[in-house]
Amino acid sequence: MPAYHSTFNELPDTRQVGNLAVLPFRTRIRGPAPIGDPSQYDIIDETLDLFRANSLFRNFEIKGPADRTLIILILYVSDCLAKLGSQRATPSQIEAGKLLNTLSVDNFAIPGDATFPLNAHxxxxxxxxDSEYLRGYLTQARQELAARLAEKLYADGTGKPSKWWMSFQKRRFMNRSLGS
Known part of the structure; x- marks a missing residue:
């Protein structure tokens, strides 16, 4: 069974920085990302929808620039779950939101940096x-993804993260980590 690819690979007139697609998404966070239509499915929704299925795969054939964006965001979700899972006490939704927001704005490697784990791709x-624009775009995407992930993790109202999400904290998509 093949991995799930981005539905945004075939979008015309998508800006690329390097060979990474800069896709619009809806957000309340300031940054350089193009603003998406609030009623439309975006790359952040797609990342959250495909994370659990794709995290089971060791290989992923890149079919377009949106897949490269999807890979970085999936690896970030994996790092977020690992961060929450490494806490001594189970964090509340507010604490988790703060932890994930801090993780999203921490310094991180972008394609082209010596420490970026997937430079070959x-x-x-x-x-x-372009490098500064990409860093700003990815920071904004990481902040929005962290906010939506926290909402999904605590959606059941019990005050504890969903065990169906947290069971993926040790899984590594493509056996990689962004090292956050």
């Missing part, structure tokens, strides 16, 4: 301005 940004 990504092209470096063409200029310093």
């Amino acid at each position: 990504y092209a470096a940004p063409a200029s310093r301005a």
